[in-house]
Amino acid sequence: MKLHEIAERIGGRLVCSGASGGAEIERAYAGDTISDLLEHARADTILVTHLHNPQLARVAELMDVPAVCLLDGVSPDDELVRAIAAQGTGLIVSPEGIEETSRRLSGLLDGSGRGR
Amino acid sequence: MISTSYPIPGGDLQRAGTASRSLKEQLKKIGVDAAILRRVMIAAYEAEMNVVIHARSGTMWVALDDGRVDIEVADRGPGIPDIERALREGYSTAPPQARALGFGAGMGLPNIRRSSDRFEILSEVGRGTRVRSTIFLKPAAAFRRGPGSVEALPARCRSCLACLKACPTQALRLRGGEPRVLEHRCIDCTACLAACPDGALGVRLPPGAGVPPSGLPGSPTLLLPAAVLASLAALAEPARVRSGLRRLGVRRVRLLEEWEGALREAALRSARSGEVRRPAILPRCPAVVNLVELRFPALLDHLAPFLPPAEAAARAYALREAALVACCPAQMTALQEPGGPSPLRPLLPRQLLEALLPLVRETGGTRRPAVRPGDGGPPPAAAGEADGGEADPAGAPAAYGGRQNASAGVLAADGGGEEASVDVLTAGGAAHVLSVLEAAEEGRLEDVALLDLTFCPLGCFGSPLLAEGAPVTRHRWRRLAGCLRPTEAPGAEDGPGREPPEALREPTVPASQNRGAEPERFRTILHPQPTCGESEAAPRSGAAGRREPPAEAVRRTSPAVPRAGLRLDEDMGRAIEKLSRIGRIARALPGRDCGVCGAPSCAGLAEDIVLGRARPEDCPFDNGGSAADEPGGPAAAGPGEGRQEPAPGGQP
Numbered sequence: 001m002k003l004h005e006i007a008e009r010i011g012g013r014l015v016c017s018g019a020s021g022g023a024e025i026e027r028a029y030a031g032d033t034i035s036d037l038l039e040h041a042r043a044d045t046i047l048v049t050h051l052h053n054p055q056l057a058r059v060a061e062l063m064d065v066p067a068v069c070l071l072d073g074v075s076p077d078d079e080l081v082r083a084i085a086a087q088g089t090g091l092i093v094s095p096e097g098i099e100e101t102s103r104r105l106s107g108l109l110d111g112s113g114r115g116r
Numbered sequence: 117m118i119s120t121s122y123p124i125p126g127g128d129l130q131r132a133g134t135a136s137r138s139l140k141e142q143l144k145k146i147g148v149d150a151a152i153l154r155r156v157m158i159a160a161y162e163a164e165m166n167v168v169i170h171a172r173s174g175t176m177w178v179a180l181d182d183g184r185v186d187i188e189v190a191d192r193g194p195g196i197p198d199i200e201r202a203l204r205e206g207y208s209t210a211p212p213q214a215r216a217l218g219f220g221a222g223m224g225l226p227n228i229r230r231s232s233d234r235f236e237i238l239s240e241v242g243r244g245t246r247v248r249s250t251i252f253l254k255p256a257a258a259f260r261r262g263p264g265s266v267e268a269l270p271a272r273c274r275s276c277l278a279c280l281k282a283c284p285t286q287a288l289r290l291r292g293g294e295p296r297v298l299e300h301r302c303i304d305c306t307a308c309l310a311a312c313p314d315g316a317l318g319v320r321l322p323p324g325a326g327v328p329p330s331g332l333p334g335s336p337t338l339l340l341p342a343a344v345l346a347s348l349a350a351l352a353e354p355a356r357v358r359s360g361l362r363r364l365g366v367r368r369v370r371l372l373e374e375w376e377g378a379l380r381e382a383a384l385r386s387a388r389s390g391e392v393r394r395p396a397i398l399p400r401c402p403a404v405v406n407l408v409e410l411r412f413p414a415l416l417d418h419l420a421p422f423l424p425p426a427e428a429a430a431r432a433y434a435l436r437e438a439a440l441v442a443c444c445p446a447q448m449t450a451l452q453e454p455g456g457p458s459p460l461r462p463l464l465p466r467q468l469l470e471a472l473l474p475l476v477r478e479t480g481g482t483r484r485p486a487v488r489p490g491d492g493g494p495p496p497a498a499a500g501e502a503d504g505g506e507a508d509p510a511g512a513p514a515a516y517g518g519r520q521n522a523s524a525g526v527l528a529a530d531g532g533g534e535e536a537s538v539d540v541l542t543a544g545g546a547a548h549v550l551s552v553l554e555a556a557e558e559g560r561l562e563d564v565a566l567l568d569l570t571f572c573p574l575g576c577f578g579s580p581l582l583a584e585g586a587p588v589t590r591h592r593w594r595r596l597a598g599c600l601r602p603t604e605a606p607g608a609e610d611g612p613g614r615e616p617p618e619a620l621r622e623p624t625v626p627a628s629q630n631r632g633a634e635p636e637r638f639r640t641i642l643h644p645q646p647t648c649g650e651s652e653a654a655p656r657s658g659a660a661g662r663r664e665p666p667a668e669a670v671r672r673t674s675p676a677v678p679r680a681g682l683r684l685d686e687d688m689g690r691a692i693e694k695l696s697r698i699g700r701i702a703r704a705l706p707g708r709d710c711g712v713c714g715a716p717s718c719a720g721l722a723e724d725i726v727l728g729r730a731r732p733e734d735c736p737f738d739n740g741g742s743a744a745d746e747p748g749g750p751a752a753a754g755p756g757e758g759r760q761e762p763a764p765g766g767q768p
Contacts, residue, residue, distance in 0.1 A: 034165070035223035038158055039230075043150065051218040055165075058133035062140055062157045064150070 001025050001108060003067045006046065007092040010104045012069065015081060019088030023066045028105040030098050034059060041065045048094075048101055052076050057083035069094055071101055117181040118142075124167045124174040126193070129217055132168040135176040136161040142178075143185070152253055155231040156185055159249040162224040163189035169214045170194065171244065184233075187249045195241040203229065203237070236673050238434045240665070246434060264304040265445035265452075267320035270294035274314055280716040282311035284546045285410060291714040291730065300679075303406035304446035305571040307546045310580035319445050319581070322452050325462045327439075327471035331365040334437030334459065337664065338366045339429050341576040342373050344441050344465050346593035347583060351469065352476045354596070360475035366439075372576075374667035375425035375432075376400060380568075382669030383420035384540075387565045393418045395541065395556055395564040400424060402446035403571040404549060405676065412553050413678040418567075423670045426450055430460055432665040439463050443579040444572065465581050539565035544573040544586075684727070698722045706737045 003025060007014040029040040030048035034055055037047050041063035048069045049056065057080055060068055067090030070076055074093060076084075084091045094101040120142065122135035139160050143153055160176065167174035171193025179186040196202045203225050210220030225247075229235045234250035266287075273295050279288050287301035288308060295316055308317045332338075338361065348357045361369065379400060387396035395418060399405045402424045408415050423431070426447040430440055439461040442448040451462045541564045543552045549569045555561050572578035577593065578586030684698075685691040702722035713734040715721040724730035732738065 032218065033221035033223065034218040035162065035221045035227050037218075038161060039223070039227055042154075049218075053217050054130050055133065055217055055219075058137070059161070062133070062136055062161055063154060 003046070003090040003092065006067075006069075006105070006108060009108050010092075010094055010096070010101060012092045012094040012101075013073075015076065015091040015093060016085045016089070018067055018084075018090030025066055026109060028069070028102065028109060030102045032098075038063065046090075046105070048098065048105065050074075050098065052080055054080060054083055056080065057087065057089065060084070060089045061087045066090055067092065069101065069105075071096065071098055117179055119177065119179040121178070122176040124164055124176055124189070124191070126168055126170075126172045126174065126191070129168060129214060129219075132165055133161060135164050139176070139178055139187075143180070146180075148185075148253065152185075152251060155251050156187070158231040159228045159251065160187055160189075162228045163187065163247045163249070165219060166224055166245075166247070167191040167193070169210050169219060174244075183253055185251045185253065187251075188246060190244065190246040192244045195243055196237075196239040196245055197241050199237055199239055234674050238431055240435050243435045262449075262452075263299050263320075264297070264302045265320045265448040266297050266302050266304060266308065267318050268295040268297055269316050269318055271316075272314045273316035276313065277711040278311040278313065279308040279317060280711045280714075282307040282546070283716065284407065284550055286716045286720050288716065289714050289720075289724065289729065290711075291734075301410070303403050303410055304444070304449050305403035305407070305546065306444045306580050307571065309445070310572075319442070319448050319464055321464070322448070322462060325464070326467045327364065327463065331363070331471075332439055332461065333365065335365055335367040336437040336439045336459075336461065337368045337370055337433065338439050338441070339370050339372060339426075339433065340441035340468075341443050341579075342371050342593050342597070343443060343576040343579060343582060343589050344468070345369070345371065346577070346589050346596055347465060348469075348472070349592055349596050350584065351472070356476050357472065360472045363475045364471055368664065370429075370664065370667075372425045372429055372440075375428045375669075378667050378669045379420075379422050379425055379428065380566075382422055384566055386420045386422075392420050395561045395567045396420045397556075398566055398568045400568060401570040401572075401575070402426070402450050403444065404569045406446060406679070407549070407571075408553065409676055409679040412557055414557055415553060416676050416678065418556065419676050420566075421672045421675065423672060424450065428668070428670040431670055432667070433460055435459070436665070441465055441468055443576040443581055446571075465579075539563070540568055541566070542568040544570045544575060544578060546571055694726050698726050701725055701732075704738075705735055708737060710737070712736050 001024065003017060003023075004014055006012075006025060024044065025046050026044040027042060028046045028048055029037070029042075031037050031040065032050050034051070037049060037051075037056075038059050041047060041059060043064045043066065045065060046067045046069050047056075047060065047065055048071065050071050052070050052074060056068060059065070068084065070091070070093045073095045076091065076093070081091065094104075096104070120139075122138055124132075124135050136157060140153065140157055143156060148156070160178075164174075164176060167189060171191035174189060174191030174193070177188045177190070201207050204222070205226045206222040208215075208220040208222035208224075214220050225237065228247060228249055231251070232249040233252045234248070236248040237245065238248075239245040270293070273290070273293060275290055275293050277290065279295060280290055284305065284307055285301045285303055287298045287303070289296045289298065309319075348354075351357060352360075380398065383396055383398045386392050387394060397404070397408060397415060397418045397420065399420055399422055405419065405424065408419055422428070424447075426440065426442060427450045430451050433440070437459045440451060441463045442451060443465065448462060448464070451460065541552065541561065543549055549571060552561070552567060552569060556567060561567070570576075570578075572580070572586065574586040574590050577590040582589055584592075684694040698719070699722075702719045705718035705721060707718050709717040711717075713721045713730065713736065715724050715730065715734075718735075721730055721735060725732055725734075
């Protein structure tokens, strides 16, 4: 599923479409620690997290993650947005918390997505 | 191999991760597989963030060859007091500011370990931490072995064939008058060095080995086997040797036998508890470990899961300035594990002697060379100028600390330990080691708890890198350490009729009554470098000096695995055909195993012919050309031949 479609279907906001905006996202992983996200990040996975600091961008960059989904309608810092955009990662913001966002993504990704 | 280092500044949590990003860019350029790259990134980033969060600064060092990526991240930081605890998932000491950014989940080190094929962590409180991670790019690389340390010096070879006959693994070839080492078969033992009368086989030195003209930097601790110390005593009076060591910059001397004693105790516990199968094999001699991996893979679960003493000592000093004198190629190879710049400097006995000789000569005459030419270089010029002075046994114990008993390791090693008489089988020399391992493989040694095997006779005392034979070197050591009873004291070097000096007439304390105090007493005696305010005549005690790491048995971080053999062909079908042809050619050859062809046996020549390393006409007795007429004919080496790949069963 494309990132813009995911943003639309979960009622979220597309901040950056990313270089891989056209890439298929097949899996979601939600977590709030860097090590956890690092371990489960994949090139087909959207990371769902409350974290919104530059190290989130670093993890996404190192692990070739196509997109990141922030939660609770947060407004990400300009620094994070710039870093995310510069490296070509997509960024969306969900209006919901981690549970509801994960539930919606799980339904969207046709059972292949996992969240927690 | 490509190696790169990246600096890691500590404390900057916002901009951290640049070293890992640079590494990723490099790896992507050479097309590393995405799944491998992912594991490398997890290991690199977690290790980098540990430095950023916990240390003042650090360095990431990366080495890359076609088979593996080695990452080492070293920092100058507070160190880890309890590594076992730090490796547990969920344990973290990250500060609040790091936790606020999502760090501090206690998953960093476990993530690195999980992502690595080989993982090692060394840490010392107040000094810093080193994390090493190896990730294999191809599965076969996990079994591949790097080059060993046996080096052929063709200019000295007279083609006497002695090395071919001596090698227990048929790792040598002699063609065109030049010896050649087959790395996949060499176990880094000393058999060929000992057999060669011309010094045509030696020990390959790594970059940075040796003693700089200005002396050893950093006031290092000198780690050496007791055998080397005994050999130095043959060089000059111990007081002068000690003075020479001081002038070389050596702050303290420690014996590898401290680690050997710890290893022996741990291995015995392991054997008696049933952790390893009986008879357990003491991994004291690294060449024996290599032999088990190569020729006796069925005995791998008999190997006590600890590192040999030299490697354990090297790890204890991985974060400190130290020099380690290796007594054989296997020890030298073990000190060259991939990693970043280490303060540990490997030396050969010859190099220590060459550096020490001028300093000793300035203060008096020398006696005799302490190493022989065959240890990889020319004999020191001064060795031939030895003044032939007699040893001064009275001076030896005084200069090295008085009448001391040897450590538990030394005593057990030379037959004086308690364990040696109970259920420990001790054997030295290649032929005995092979016969004992064969007996163990056949299940005939189940009544033995521990096999203590060394390729050199009497352990490192029999190293061919030392000038004198095993019995003489051990005798020197026992005298030096005060192990001998007075009536035994007049040794060969004293000559008949010479009275033992007064000091040797004093009764010695039996080792069995003194064992508990031995390590500390040894730490006390070997102090070349006085501290400020101390005179040279009064070396400081162990308690007063800078704290040294304890000598402990170190568990292997990965189990011993069968050594790679030679893959005859990339294609399984062609490999089977080649194997069949090797058998046919071997049967067609005369079976004399004379070595004249340059292979140690007719079977070896047959393999060489099939792999294109030799021709049928190399056999001087096969006049009828039966090997060449063998159906299918000798094959020229094809693509992929000679590659090292894992061989089931570990047979070469």
